[in-house]
Structures are given as C-alpha cells and as structure tokens.
Amino acid sequence: MAVLARMDRxxxxxxxxxxxxxxxxxxxxxxxxLRIRAGDRRAEGELVERFSRGLRLMLRQLTQDPSLAEDxxxxxxxxxxxxxxxxxxxxxxxxxxxxxxLARNLLIxxxxxxxxxxxxxxxxxxxxxxxxxxxxxxxxxxxxxxxALHVRALLAELRFDRDRELLLRFYLSDDSKQAICADLAIDxxxxxxxxxxARERLRELWERSAKRRRLVPAxx
Amino acid sequence: MxxxxxxxxxxxxxENVAERYVAGKLSEEEIAGFExxxxxxxxxxxxxxxxxxxxxxxxxxxxxEAARSVIARRLGFLGVLAALVRSRQGALGLTLILAxxxxxxxxxxxxxxxxxxxxxxxxxxxxxxxxxQGNTVIVSLSPYRASGLEPGPVHPVxxxxxPGWIVLSLEPGGAAYPAYRATLLAAGxxxxxxxxxxxxxxxxxxxxxxxxxxxxxxxxxxxxxGLPASGAPVPVARFPLRVTPAPSVKE
Numbered sequence: 001m002a003v004l005a006r007m008d009r010x011x012x013x014x015x016x017x018x019x020x021x022x023x024x025x026x027x028x029x030x031x032x033x034l035r036i037r038a039g040d041r042r043a044e045g046e047l048v049e050r051f052s053r054g055l056r057l058m059l060r061q062l063t064q065d066p067s068l069a070e071d072x073x074x075x076x077x078x079x080x081x082x083x084x085x086x087x088x089x090x091x092x093x094x095x096x097x098x099x100x101x102l103a104r105n106l107l108i109x110x111x112x113x114x115x116x117x118x119x120x121x122x123x124x125x126x127x128x129x130x131x132x133x134x135x136x137x138x139x140x141x142x143x144x145x146x147x148a149l150h151v152r153a154l155l156a157e158l159r160f161d162r163d164r165e166l167l168l169r170f171y172l173s174d175d176s177k178q179a180i181c182a183d184l185a186i187d188x189x190x191x192x193x194x195x196x197x198a199r200e201r202l203r204e205l206w207e208r209s210a211k212r213r214r215l216v217p218a219x220x
Numbered sequence: 221m222x223x224x225x226x227x228x229x230x231x232x233x234x235e236n237v238a239e240r241y242v243a244g245k246l247s248e249e250e251i252a253g254f255e256x257x258x259x260x261x262x263x264x265x266x267x268x269x270x271x272x273x274x275x276x277x278x279x280x281x282x283x284x285e286a287a288r289s290v291i292a293r294r295l296g297f298l299g300v301l302a303a304l305v306r307s308r309q310g311a312l313g314l315t316l317i318l319a320x321x322x323x324x325x326x327x328x329x330x331x332x333x334x335x336x337x338x339x340x341x342x343x344x345x346x347x348x349x350x351x352x353q354g355n356t357v358i359v360s361l362s363p364y365r366a367s368g369l370e371p372g373p374v375h376p377v378x379x380x381x382x383p384g385w386i387v388l389s390l391e392p393g394g395a396a397y398p399a400y401r402a403t404l405l406a407a408g409x410x411x412x413x414x415x416x417x418x419x420x421x422x423x424x425x426x427x428x429x430x431x432x433x434x435x436x437x438x439x440x441x442x443x444x445x446g447l448p449a450s451g452a453p454v455p456v457a458r459f460p461l462r463v464t465p466a467p468s469v470k471e
Binding site: 025026051054058061065094099148150151152155167168170174175193195 | 234235241243257262265268270273276277393394396424
C-alpha cells in the first residue's frame with residue numbers, strides 16, 4: 001500500500017519548526033531526542049507521554065498477556081531514554097520506527113527465552129512451565145460483556161443484512177476478500193468502499209446510541 | 221505538511237487500514253508502515269482503538285452465539301429423553317422392566333427399588349439440566365501469533381461452582397480443512413478425550429462443549445489437527461489449558 005510505504009520516508013525540511021502545530025512528527029520527535037541528549041529531564045517525560053498510548057496499543061496487539069506487555073513497555077522506554085542520553089539514536093527523526101523495532105525485538109527475545117526454558121521434547125510441551133496469563137480483572141470482564149451487549153444491539157439495528165455479515169466475516173473469519181466478495185455479491189474493486197460504508201453506518205448507530213446513553217441519567 | 225497528513229488519513233480511512241490491522245489482514249510491510257505512523261499519531265491511535273473495541277465486541281457476540289447454539293442442541297437432546305420418559309411407551313417400557321426384575325421376589329424388589337431410585341435421580345438431573353444455565357464458562361482459544369503450534373500462554377479454565385457445561389471456542393486460523401480432530405491430553409500425555417469429524421462453523425470457529433464433571437483441576441493440552449481429504453492429519457494448533465478448582469462459596 002503506497003500510503004504505508006510513504007509513511008516511513010518522511011522528509012525533514014529545515015523550514016518546518018519543530019513543536020509548532022504544523023511540525024512534522026519526525027522533526028518534533030528528533031527535537032525531543034536532542035533535548036534528552038542535552039540533559040533536559042523534562043524532555044524524557046515528554047517522550048514517554050508522547051509515545052506511551054501508541055506503544056501500549058501496539059503491545060496489546062502483539063501479546064495477549066498484559067503483564068508481559070507492561071514489562072516490555074517499561075523496558076522499551078528505559079532503553080530508549082538510555083540510548084537518547086548516550087547519543088546512540090542515529091536517526092532521531094525516525095524515533096517512532098526505532099521504538100517499534102526495539103519493542104518488537106524485546107518481545108521476540110522474551111518469547112525465545114520462554115521457549116528455551118520450556119525444554120520442549122519431541123512433540124510435547126511442558127505445559128506447567130509456561131507462564132500463565134493473569135486472570136482477567138472482574139471490571140474488565142463486566143466491561144467486555146457490556147461492550148458485547150452494545151455491539152449486539154447495534155448489529156440488530158443495522159438496516160442491511162449484508163452490512164452485518166460483511167462486518168462479522170471481515171473481522172472474525174479468515175475468509176479471503178475474494179471469498180467474501182463472491183458470497184456477498186460485492187465487486188472486489190468496491191470491497192473497501194462497501195466495507196467503509198458498512199462501518200460508517202455502524203459508527204453512526206454507535207454515536208447515536210452513545211448520545212442517547214449520555215442523555216439517560218445513570219441508574220435508570 | 222498538514223495537507224499531506226490529511227491525505228494519508230483519508231487513505232487510511234478509505235482503505236480500512238486500522239480495521240485491517242486489528243483483523244490481522246495487513247502484510248508485514250504494511251504493518252511496519254502503519255505501526256511506525258500511528259505510534260506518533262493520536263488520530264490513528266483513536267482509529268485503532270475504535271476498531272479494537274468493535275472487533276472485541278463482535279468476537280464476544282460470536283462466542284456467545286456459538287455457546288448458545290451448543291447448549292440449545294444439548295437441551296434439545298435432553299428434551300427428547302424427557303418426552304420419552306413421559307410417554308406411554310416409556311412408561312410401558314419401565315413397567316415391563318419392573319415386571320421382569322420383580323419375578324424373583326426378593327432380588328426383584330431390591331432391583332426395582334434401585335431402578336426407581338435411579339430413575340428419580342435421572343429425572344432430577346434431567347430437570348436440573350433443562351433449567352437455563354447461567355454463568356456458563358466460555359473459553360475462547362486463539363492460536364498464539366505467528367504459528368498455532370508455537371507455545372502460547374496457558375488458558376485458564378475455571379470450573380463452575382455448580383456442575384455445568386464448559387464451552388471451548390477454538391479459532392484454528394490458517395488453512396481450512398474439511399474436518400478437524402481434537403485431542404485432550406492430561407499430564408503425561410495421557411489422552412482423555414478425542415473427537416474427530418469436527419467442522420468449522422460459518423465464523424471459522426470450532427466449538428467443543430465439555431461437562432465440568434469430566435474435568436479435574438490440573439494442566440491439559442488441547443491438540444488440534446486438520447484432517448485433509450487425503451493423507452495424514454496435519455497439526456494445526458496446541459492450546460495449553462489450566463483447569464482451576466471452582467471457587468469456594470463464602471457463607
């Protein structure tokens with residue numbers, strides 16, 4: 001995809017002022033790295049604040065183990081700050097890419113370590129030596145159930161069956177785009193457009209229902 | 221600069237990039253490009269969070285639907301049994317059995333008493349099983365990233381406080397097979413259950429239901445193999461499970 005290929009080739013121009021509303025993200029990040037190198041402790045906090053939401057999200061996508069994600073999150077920032085202080089980040093304008101690679105490498109290293117310590121034999125797994133995930137907190141479970149109820153109600157409200165089926169199959173099945181298009185009589189060239197519209201219709205319902213819920217006082 | 225970013229976001233939106241990312245439908249190259257972008261883009265983080273929320277909700281709905289259909293099938297079977305017990309033929313059968321067993325007086329009386337007792341117990345169990353069951357344990361199992369055969373985290377399977385069904389909802393992922401075989405191994409690779417001719421539902425999920433009385437606390441490994449039209453079974457995924465005791469009820 002052209003847009004994604006372009007994203008890591010952002011040109012840093014000298015006309016752009018880092019920190020201004022129009023600043024190129026790469027340049028603003030580069031400025032943070034330079035400030036950390038110069039000993040500015042506030043810049044370290046700004047770096048963590050700037051990237052923590054995205055990094056948490058990425059780690060959540062990569063691992064279903066919250067405690068492992070948190071460990072990798074902490075370690076990534078520790079190393080990034082350490083390297084920035086030591087001037088070891090050679091392309092500071094590509095800080096996001098550096099963070100991403102570092103986090104992924106830490107995760108891979110952790111998995112390799114886990115596999116090494118399980119002592120796998122021929123076709124068997126030492127189940128009891130694998131790290132069990134922490135049980136899901138009750139609040140999270142309740143929120144997840146509420147989310148499901150909400151999604152179920154919204155799906156029922158969707159006017160077109162095709163929207164409902166398309167969303168379910170796109171998100172939950174391994175069916176190829178071609179298979180989905182063939183079954184739902186969608187022109188493959190229009191697939192993205194049709195999916196986008198189905199999503200928009202669901203989003204509209206979602207927003208309307210959120211508005212309704214805000215109007216109803218809690219407890220009623 | 222701002223214009224170019226707006227343009228990127230229009231494309232990300234129109235090409236459903238965040239949704240495809242969450243659904244695992246981007247190529248490695250696309251994932252790299254998108255992750256590097258959203259790590260420093262609040263708008264795209266919000267997009268991914270929205271997509272994640274919808275994905276989670278849809279998955280939960282699908283899991284609940286699957287569990288409901290399994291339980292409905294079970295209750296349907298129990299309903300047939302109940303009708304048979306209530307029917308004339310059932311009653312006649314029961315009388316005949318009682319008549320046969322009471323021929324030798326002493327032994328017969330004892331056996332009849334035992335049969336009645338068993339019948340009453342069976343009817344009571346039937347009534348219990350027919351009641352709607354809440355707090356059904358549903359365990360959703362997905363293969364660990366990259367390969368279903370890679371050792372993933374252990375999935376906790378809490379036993380319910382009251383005996384009941386436990387639904388395992390498996391997403392094999394990867395290539396689809398005409399049928400699957402699942403084997404549940406206890407400690408020491410002892411196979412405690414095996415089911416074959418399992419088929420994916422329309423959402424690409426395999427649903428297994430086990431009664432809680434069938435499991436005791438401990439570690440298990442659920443091994444899943446694909447059964448191709450011809451040739452040997454193909455290993456598909458391994459799910460380590462840890463069955464934990466039912467929580468004790470506080471007075």
